Amino acid sequence: MEESSSSSSATMLKLTASNYSIWKPRMEDILYCKDLYEPLQLLGQKPEGKSDDAWSILNRKAVGQIRQWVDQSVFHHVAQETDAYKLWTKLSSMYERKTAQNKASVIRRLVNLKYRDGRSVTEHLSDFQGLINLLTNMKMVLDDELQALVLLSSLPDSWDTLVVSLSNSVSQGVLTLDIVKDSMFNEKARRKEQSVVAESEALVSEYRGRTNNRKFHRRDKSKVRSRDGSRGRSKTRKDLECYHCGGIGHMKRECRLFK
Structure with a gap:
């Protein structure tokens, strides 16, 4: 029991004005x-x-135990409480307001929640589920298909291929939240793999370009050296050829026939 309670406390977070829907079930576990x-x-x-x-x-x-996991900004609201149930209901009344205004605010945040390319899919799903939990605490339960459609609508235009594919492939046109979540993770993995392959091909192409440039410069320098003779092998007289008579061993200016 002691090991289990220590494990629960290790992952606990302090209650603030914005995380009650996550804090409450964790606090109940502890x-x-x-x-x-x-x-x-x-x-x-x-x-x-x-x-x-x-x-x-x-x-x-x-x-x-409860007040140990309450942020300083919240603590003064419950500092005088000694009855656990009264303390619990006070926190509930503070953060589980069920007024129409609060419901509309959460709905607006849910509808405006948008996924950004490059962001973690896990983080996006966590934000989405947090808003769903807030609505549930306000006794507003969205059915599974509606949650799936809202989550799908949070994807940007660059994910339109996935949206169309899911819409056309589901049985009887009914999407489930699990299908959308799994598809998002698979799509993210596919894009990451494509990015790695593209980066690898770019590096190979760059390496080949540099290698070819080095070979070209070496050949170019070789030709230059051969022409000016600065570093090429010097010719001996037996290699000389007369441009006048075609004889070997002398040059044109030394040729007797030319003279």
């Missing part, structure tokens, strides 16, 4: 793992057979 969930489960009512002192201590432990 309270269950530490056997501190009874005051919330019983709606603050002391069970039979438990003394007032034991109940009070259990509440203070639960309150202490």
Whole structure:
């Protein structure tokens, strides 16, 4: 039990004004793992057979555990609470408002959520699910197909091929959220692989271009050296050829027939 509770706390985050939908289920897990969930489960009512002192201590432990994971900006709202259930319901009333204005605000954020090329698909799906959870906490449950369509509409124009492909391939025209998620991960992996291949081909092409340039410059320098004779092999007299008589061993100016 101790190892399990330590693992839960290791991944815990502090409650702020914007992460209640994630914080709440994680906090519930910690309270269950530490056997501190009874005051919330019983709606603050002391069970039979438990003394007032034991109940009070259990509440203070639960309150202490909850407030340990509350940000400083939120802490002063619950600083005086000693009853775990009252503390829990106060946080719920602060961050689970179900007014039409708050619902409209979350819906607007969900509709305006857009994926940007180059961003992690996992991060985008996390933002999407966070907004879905906020709506669920407000008793607004979107069915699976509607969630799938909203997620698909968050993709940019560069993903139109995937959108059209999914729309034409689903059975009876009904998309599921899992299908859209899996397709997004597969598309991201495919694009990453294409990018690696293109980069590799560009490097090979650049390497070949440099190699060819080096060979060309070497041949060019070789020709220049041969023409000016600065570094070429010097000719001996037996290699000389007369341009007048065609004889070997002398030049034109030394040729007797020319003279």
